[in-house]
Amino acid sequence: MDTIEGVAAIGRDPDALEAFYREHLEAVQRFVARRVQTPEDAADLTAEVFLAAIHASRDYRGDAAAPRAWLYGVARRVVASHHRSTGRALRAAHRIDARELLDEDATDRIVARLDSQRAAREVYTSLAALPERQRSVVELVAVDGMSLVDAAAALGISAGNARVLYHRARRRLAHSLSGILPDPAEVAP
């Protein structure tokens, strides 16, 4: 499934989609759990991320980002859009009503996942004041543990650009968050 063909096919081949879903589901659910508070939102956003990936897959070329990094880039845009809408304004077309698929056991598992990601979620929340471009890099590195190179690929920018944005963000947050943002050398591959 890590071939270009595999990802490009998820928008038209249900079996390719299923393989992709099974491979990345846990990562997507953890990604979402680092960003939202409730199991209902987590369920909805997990569905939204895969729907967005299905739609964006026809443009996947594989030359810029590995499937996981590409998917994180998609997921980040979906979650950022969710937060901007604050749950009160909706734009929906063919949405899956994912929260209606939850039963008690599945909800318990999502709550456990939300609990396990609490520390990362606090870091995510603390980044709200950063300008969008800086924030996008810092999120993927400090919240999701990606390397600067992978984060740059996920965002479609150069590694050098990502490094500059990361260090600017560090300086900006130096007084409020000292010690929270890791040195990028620690997370580089």
Place this chain on the structure above:
Amino acid sequence: MNAALDSFESALLTRLREQVEQPPAVRPRPSRRRLLLGSATVAAAVAMVVIVPGLGTAPAYSVQEGNSGTITVEVRRLEDAEGLEALLAKSGVRADITYVPDGQQCAPRRYTPVDRRLSGMGISMGTNLLRVTLPPGTVRDGERFVMAVSGVAVPPSTSEPSEEGVIDGGGFSGWADFSVTAGPVQPCRIEPSTVD
């Protein structure tokens, strides 16, 4: 990679496969068909189903009360808000429903929402269908469910996804403001849409 999926994960996979097997541009209105099928299944098991005939072939709206006490409102056309309020009142829910024309919206701060988390209350939009879920206890004595909705039909688009990754497969694009209040609700002061 192939760990067993739980009930939610399996159900979500099924829905996602349906999206790929039945792209909206090829088979229009899959959302509505699926939701109506779900409603019919529920209707057979619940105590009360009230449907008000509209002008078209399908009722403009319906209110269903499930065994667990969850109330589900389905709106197919934005008409007769007062009728829907009256129907909700029969299910014990005081409501203030406003339909806003032409995709516009109400100015904010018409009312003060209750200061508690409204767990499980939700609203979803599909093709030709707006569905609101009110779990038991959402609207307490002396409170009102407030909802203002506007929407316009959107033809399926083959254009690229928006910057936010929003999928536009056609259907119903709209704005909704909904909550529960214990205080007064001001009339809707209409302003232009801020939804993209």
